[in-house]
Amino acid sequence: MTRNTDGVLSRRKFLIASGAAGLTGLAGCTENNSDSSGGDQSGGDGTSTSETEQSGGDGSQSLSGTVDIAGSSTVFPLATAMAENFRVEHSEVNINIQSTGSGGGFANYFCPGETDFNNASRHIKGEEADQCSSNDVTPVELKVATDALTVIVNNDNDFLGEGLTVEQLKTIFSAETQPTTWSDVNAEWPDEEIEIYGPADASGTYDYFIEAIIGEDGPGHRQDYSATEQDRTIIQGVQGSEFAIGYMGFAYYSENPDAVQAVAIDDGDGDGYVEPSLDTALSGDYTPLSRPLFTYPAQESLTEEHVAEFARYWLKKSTSKKIVADQVGYVPLGEEEQQEMLDKLNAAIDEA
Amino acid sequence: MATDTESGYAEGFGQVSRTVGTVFRYLLLAATMFGIVTLAVLLVYVANDAIQPLTADAGWHLTFFLTLVVPTTLVGGYLYRRNTDALKLGSTVVGMLAVAVLFSGGVAIVFVDIIPPLTGFSYAVGLVIPAALTVILTKYERQISFTPRVAATGAAFFLSLFGVPGYLHSIPELVQKAPVVPSDWVILALVLGGVAALVVGQYIARIREDATAGLIAGVAALVVTGLAALLGPLLGYDSNSFVVVTAVAVVPTATYAGGAALTRKRERIGLLLAGTVIVGSLVGAAAVDLLGFAGPQSWVNWQFLTNPHSSSAERAGLYPAIGGSILLMVTVAALSFPTGVGAAVYLEEYAPDNRFTRFIDVNISNLAGVPSVVYGLLGLGVFVTYLGQATGTVIIGGATLALLILPIVIISSREAIRAVPQDMRQASYGMGATRWQTVKNVVLPEAFPGILTGTILALGRAIGETAPLIMIGAPNVLFSLPTELTSKVSAMPLQVYAWSTLFASEDFYTKAVPAGVVVLLVVLLAMNSIAIVLRNKFESES
């Protein structure tokens, strides 16, 4: 009982005392906080997305808001790099990027209207476009880079000569033929076992290889190969065995051009064997193993200034060798293509 | 254990082969140590990768060895031989300071960056006014019966927080629109310093059994906090963060140490250890600065803690993930603590012994065994697909993780409640208390330390979880702190996972990921040690 009243008494005393101390503090230190008045108004309106500390903003139109991006894990590093650079200039824009896969991004995030952009390593499919339009989401297709697959063999391999044809590649990797020795593919080649390295079947590179070489309705990719999730391991594997072959993203090959040799590919369109390189991928000669990468902004989101600005920024930087090629490892857009995409984007922004 | 003494008798019979027993004993010890040693080795490796102590100058190591390691070892060794209780007190103070500084970092993120101080202040005022009214109402008007009192309290809070749209401004609105508002550091000093002053005052008043002493201590705490704000800029630090660290870390630790010095005469020499560590670190830091020795090239540095993600491992930071983890933890605690304790109270105090109760009982223990990834599916399916919430937000993540740890909270709270002696309940009922009064005044206060321990351990589990966050679609990369319950959120383990899979390069493996792992582990170890210390204290008291 006594302890209790003591507690109450002291608590009350504290309230009074701290209140008094607070008041003196207020009286002493209150200032007319003019620079926070802008923040106050926006806070009162409840437009919380733009509620930010305005202390640094000196009147120049500083953008703020949130950009949500989902989609392909292939485009993910590019989007991340772009977002990082964009935020150097517009630090008040929040950018959230998620790697969900092209299809998962469309189906679960973009078309239901949750995200502003969806990255994709392929064109949008018909049923995905239908799903989007039924939710009043209009995808705007923008090409942002080119990805090139590279087939690699050991540096000591000299029997391939000029390179491989698409037919030969298909023979090597198809589940139907499954040659065990090189001589099974071409009688002139040595009677040695083929060691095959490649990415695991969950990767976009694997999907793309099937699509480009074996054909989606074809027999499928053979399964008796050393599947790995890390490109490092593919390079190591091929480096270690004279009769090995493997394939991977061009970016990883370009970081280790001396460890293995890239195979030139002939797709039978008359221009012979084409070596993979930034130039051949850009010019469109390196077919079919180069593919465009896209991002799809939603036209409805482009009405928001910060989303539109980010899309413009991305396209403006899509020719930057520094970001696209060196930092991420894809092939940048050409000037012409960039202009075409910018026009398309601006038209979409105007329309929206 | 009584058996310990028995082996003494066995010796009398001679001739029993002791080899097997000895070998067995050491095998058991080796088995016990296996996991612990393996983990310790791994921790050394990851800490070495993250902090790189070998990159520091030899002079740097030597300086700290002389100013910190040697004196601490000497003092510690002396205390260990003379007075282990004092050693315990000393290490408690050091540990408390470390944990409190860590905690103050979290508080600073929440109250400076996530909630702008003015907004926080306006809501604090909006909550304090009706709370004060309620206290006055219950203290002076005992005649009002329960229902109108609840109604009046509810109305007071509602009016204060939301106002009447169109007619009456809510108090937070009024405060935010006030023409003259205090600057940020004043707000922080008032609110955090006020809370610290209240706690300090209560503590001193209790140990000194003197309300006036408490009052003086409280005012002193507030004044110190205010002074820190003025002192901060002089030392070249931001006054906001200085206030937070002072109010949350320095003042409480100093009070605890001061209180121990006053009341525990035999053990107070242990404070020497705390003093040695603090002075040693400060002197060491000043000395290396003066002598120009370079410290280690640690990847866990200020920049790592305050930067967002970057595609280059050197510049990548953990800041949004740290803020996200804190917000998630607050949400999880707010959701799971009341419901978990409520369920435990129901099952222990109210539930009739029937089939439904037994079903709930079995059900909870089964829920505790459901894999976390399935909880992730639950969050994805129920919250996102069926309730149509946006993916990856703080509230969805918090709710999913809260469901995940709910069974653990319930089970540990039930244990704590069961440990409350039946006599105490009987005594309370004997005094004519109702069931609710017994629960509120006897059971919960008695069981509180146990409940708290269980909840902290469960929260530790929650912030270490990754799979449910992936399932509900939390973004892999995000550049700014979540500021609302509906913002997208990342978390420390998720960021570590994203770095180790999506950015799987040698650079990330050797720099950003180890640094992230170390930060995550430090936070978790701090939480676990709080829980363990609390439990030991609680167990030794009861």
Next chain:
Amino acid sequence: MSTDDLETDLTRNTENTPRELLTRSFFFLCAALSVVTTISIVGLLVVEASKFFTITAPLMDVKGETASLVDFLTGTTWQINNQEFGVLALVSSTLMVTIGSAVIALPLGVATAIYLSEYASAQARSVLKPALEILAGVPTVVYGFFALIYITPALGVVFPGIGTFNMLSASIVVGIMIIPMVASISEDAMSAVPDELRQAGYGMGATKFDVSTGIVVPAALSGIFSSFILALSRAIGETMAVTVAAGAQAKFLNPINPASYLEGALPMTAAMVQLLNSDITGGGLAYRSLFAIGLVLFVITLIMNVISDYVARRYREVY
């Protein structure tokens, strides 16, 4: 509380006052939430998984592709691109992680429990028990990272052919992770063995070794067994460590053959994370397979929990 309150309280029926009713219903709702959670989990998994199978999809009014239930349960190939959903490929690697971690955690856990309950001094216990708790408190994604970055290269010295991702390192970390679970539940069971039994043993001239292995362990067997099952169920549900360290390529491996532990494969939980995280065509069949795997996982862990509960109750020696 003052005496006034008590006086008024004494004069009325307190069970049904608004305050008592309100608090009691609040507590009841909290307890009932756990039932709601279970119902939601079961309902969601059953409904969503039934959209996946050809046999049940018409009931759910799902158009589009479906997969055969029989193929799902008996197939050994998991290739989403080829529409092959043989869950046994995933189950086999989950089984491998479970076996691998059991080999590590069960003996070590029981040995730890015996040491803590029979041999360790109070002081040693006060250090060892928190240390074990920390073992259980390290986030699983960190264990995964440890396995990938430190343990796999170390294993590579012994087994040169080991893959970057392999079941062995994943099993080791999962094993370490579940040691505390085995140890703490087993230790509880051993501590519950009455001291009289031990005294009787010593009275017969038994050594401490005889008492520990001949009396305490057999008496606590039901508790030890139930700790095994609980820990294995935890290993089955473990997600992040295997996602990071075990691999991403679904493969049907023979769990009995030690050589297959050097290869990487895709356990069920990792497959679920992968389904949400990679370039696999989203929506559609692959997305729904997520819930089918989830259902299998849930059923397996549920059965194990129930068995563990049953064993602990049914075979407990009551003294």
